[in-house]
Amino acid sequence: MTKPTFMRLCLLPLAVVVAAFFVLPMARLVLIGATGRHGIAAYAAIVIEPRYAASLLDTVLLALATTVTTLLIATVSGLFLQRRRFPGRALLVAMLTLPLAFPGVVIGFLIILLAGRQGLLGDVTLALFGHKEVLAYSLAGLFLGYLYFSIPRVILTIMAAAEKLDPSLEEAARTLGAGAWAIHRDIILPALAPALIASGAIVFATAMGAFGTAFTLATDIDVLPMLIYTEFTLSANIATAAALSVGLGLVTWAILALARIYGGNTVAANG
Amino acid sequence: MSGHGVALRVVACGKTFADGTRALAPVTLDVGRGETAVLLGPSGCGKTTLLRIIAGLETPDPGGRVLFGDSDVTGVPIERRNVGMVFQSYALFPNMNVADNIGYGLKVRGVGEAERKARVAALVALTGIEGLERRRIDQLSGGQRQRVALARAVAVQPSVLLLDEPLTALDAALRERLRGELNRLLRTLGITTIYVTHDQAEAMALGDRIVVMREGAIAQIGTPRAVYFAPENRFVAEFVGAANLIEAACNGATLALPGGTLPVADGALHGPATAMIRPEAIKIVPAENASLIGLVDSVSFLGDRQRVLISAAATKVITADVPNAIALAAGDRVGLSVEPAAIRLLPGDTT
Numbered sequence: 001m002t003k004p005t006f007m008r009l010c011l012l013p014l015a016v017v018v019a020a021f022f023v024l025p026m027a028r029l030v031l032i033g034a035t036g037r038h039g040i041a042a043y044a045a046i047v048i049e050p051r052y053a054a055s056l057l058d059t060v061l062l063a064l065a066t067t068v069t070t071l072l073i074a075t076v077s078g079l080f081l082q083r084r085r086f087p088g089r090a091l092l093v094a095m096l097t098l099p100l101a102f103p104g105v106v107i108g109f110l111i112i113l114l115a116g117r118q119g120l121l122g123d124v125t126l127a128l129f130g131h132k133e134v135l136a137y138s139l140a141g142l143f144l145g146y147l148y149f150s151i152p153r154v155i156l157t158i159m160a161a162a163e164k165l166d167p168s169l170e171e172a173a174r175t176l177g178a179g180a181w182a183i184h185r186d187i188i189l190p191a192l193a194p195a196l197i198a199s200g201a202i203v204f205a206t207a208m209g210a211f212g213t214a215f216t217l218a219t220d221i222d223v224l225p226m227l228i229y230t231e232f233t234l235s236a237n238i239a240t241a242a243a244l245s246v247g248l249g250l251v252t253w254a255i256l257a258l259a260r261i262y263g264g265n266t267v268a269a270n271g
Numbered sequence: 272m273s274g275h276g277v278a279l280r281v282v283a284c285g286k287t288f289a290d291g292t293r294a295l296a297p298v299t300l301d302v303g304r305g306e307t308a309v310l311l312g313p314s315g316c317g318k319t320t321l322l323r324i325i326a327g328l329e330t331p332d333p334g335g336r337v338l339f340g341d342s343d344v345t346g347v348p349i350e351r352r353n354v355g356m357v358f359q360s361y362a363l364f365p366n367m368n369v370a371d372n373i374g375y376g377l378k379v380r381g382v383g384e385a386e387r388k389a390r391v392a393a394l395v396a397l398t399g400i401e402g403l404e405r406r407r408i409d410q411l412s413g414g415q416r417q418r419v420a421l422a423r424a425v426a427v428q429p430s431v432l433l434l435d436e437p438l439t440a441l442d443a444a445l446r447e448r449l450r451g452e453l454n455r456l457l458r459t460l461g462i463t464t465i466y467v468t469h470d471q472a473e474a475m476a477l478g479d480r481i482v483v484m485r486e487g488a489i490a491q492i493g494t495p496r497a498v499y500f501a502p503e504n505r506f507v508a509e510f511v512g513a514a515n516l517i518e519a520a521c522n523g524a525t526l527a528l529p530g531g532t533l534p535v536a537d538g539a540l541h542g543p544a545t546a547m548i549r550p551e552a553i554k555i556v557p558a559e560n561a562s563l564i565g566l567v568d569s570v571s572f573l574g575d576r577q578r579v580l581i582s583a584a585a586t587k588v589i590t591a592d593v594p595n596a597i598a599l600a601a602g603d604r605v606g607l608s609v610e611p612a613a614i615r616l617l618p619g620d621t622t
Contacts, residue, residue, distance in 0.1 A: 166360060166362060168358045168359075168360055168362035169362050169364060171328055171349075171356075171358070171362065172356065172358060172362035172363075172364075172423075173364070173375070173379075174328075174348075174349045174350045175326060175349055175350070175352075175354055175355065175356040175376075175424070175433075176350075176375055176376030176379060176423070176427060177350050177351070177353075177376055177379050177380050177427065178350060178375075178376075178379045179350060179379075182379050186364070186366075186367075186375070186379075187364060187366075190364075190366035191365070191366065193366075
């Protein structure tokens with residue numbers, strides 16, 4: 001067998017997968033999106049139609065809030081866990097992998113237990129302020145749910161990245177007179193930037209597209225995946241559902257691409 | 272920017288790690304203002320631990336004190352100790368360019384931008400890295416990184432400059448060239464310097480004094496000449512340079528050897544002794560009128576000299592470095608002569 005033939009044969013599985021799972025369904029989705037009453041204008045509806053535009057904005061804001069909050073909490077926690085040794089640390093780190101195993105529906109259930117009508121948060125606020133705080137069935141509940149499964153994931157990434165930092169970099173900064181704040185601002189965070197950008201992008205994409213948690217918490221949270229679901233199953237509005245799907249995909253892809261470009265530069269600058 | 276160093280005093284600094292291993296027995300060391308002291312020893316001898324105690328990266332066991340000039344800095348954290356340190360890996364900040372690396376210590380000390388730029392430019396010129404100011408660290412060669420690390424360490428005008436095997440990561444030819452450059456730079460700067468290395472040639476070329484260390488203790492402190500010509504024990508004799516260590520009986524005037532006798536300097540002991548003779552101190556002379564006779568085992572021509580292994584003269588094979596013009600071949604019967612002053616009798620211990 002000649003080498004080029006062999007190479008082409010190796011390419012075959014990839015070509016089949018790409019065609020079957022990406023090119024054909026996406027092309028079909030894009031076409032279906034344009035087959036509704038408004039034709040190709042259905043795509044414009046995502047930004048023109050107030051309900052869809054509001055949903056898109058909500059979804060993007062929720063995903064951004066989740067990403068920023070997750071990165072803040074996970075960076076502080078990850079650095080702490082990587083540096084300190086204390087009793088129970090190993091157990092704690094092992095427990096961090098637990099949320100990765102739960103489907104969205106279980107996470108939704110946990111949020112209801114925490115902040116639902118009979119939830120812990122409600123009981124505490126009732127005792128303290130005399131009124132029952134219920135967050136679970138709103139965007140706030142969804143936000144908590146997304147934090148719950150993204151924080152552990154990012155903590156583990158940060159710990160792995162921090163492990164690889166050369167400890168002499170920090171020592172060198174200290175000999176030069178840098179205090180703890182300066183060391184983190186000038187040395188540690190820049191070194192962690194590629195890991196932060198990469199994991200932030202994943203958190204953002206997951207929060208944009210997650211469905212199970214939203215579905216469990218309530219059907220009237222108008223995030224984009226829920227909207228697509230209702231258009232598709234309840235209204236049988238397949239063309240709109242397809243158009244919204246393409247829109248969701250494009251926004252997420254654009255953000256990930258930005259992160260890759262920016263993260264790529266950071267990686268290069270970090271040598 | 273020269274002459275801002277201080278005298279350094281290390282008093283009874285030992286280090287026992289949390290798991291009970293003793294890395295360093297209590298050590299006392301004085302380094303004069305502007306002096307370069309080299310901590311020399313094999314890996315695991317405690318030299319890096321001692322350096323890190325001086326830097327403030329490790330705390331000594333209770334009782335140990337570190338003094339910079341008149342001030343006791345034992346309890347002062349490293350960021351306020353005003354030391355400059357060059358790490359073996361250089362530890363340059365990858366997210367900053369060359370100029371920002373050099374100026375970082377000045378920046379965190381709040382030195383204004385104009386002054387900072389001037390100081391960085393002066394150091395760039397001093398270390399010979401002009402034109403590289405805007406380069407990223409990963410665009411530098413090993414030798415350039417070493418210079419940037421040194422410039423960064425001295426930019427803050429430290430009281431004490433600490434160098435942890437700064438040339439070890441470089442290849443042999445470059446190492447030798449940078450050694451000369453480093454020597455010139457340390458003399459120019461006049462900073463009190465502690466230099467850690469396991470390379471005895473580096474130690475002798477750079478040190479005003481050498482502190483030979485072994486298994487967490489100091490084996491000898493002395494000038495390069497003293498350490499080389501008058502080692503106080505067997506370990507120092509063997510670690511610094513090549514040495515013939517010959518067991519022989521001494522009668523106060525000569526050593527009795529299987530191949531004859533060797534006269535020793537006055538005041539020698541009576542009884543069994545270990546004689547240290549450097550290979551270059553041994554001269555090949557005609558066998559007829561020599562007091563010590565041996566047989567040439569092998570000859571290795573090294574260009575500038577030849578290394579000859581001689582058997583039958585002593586209880587073990589003697590190594591001699593002789594001029595390259597002498598014609599010798601294996602099996603030759605030769606006479607050996609050594610200046611009495613070049614024979615160092617070591618204490619009878621086995622270490």
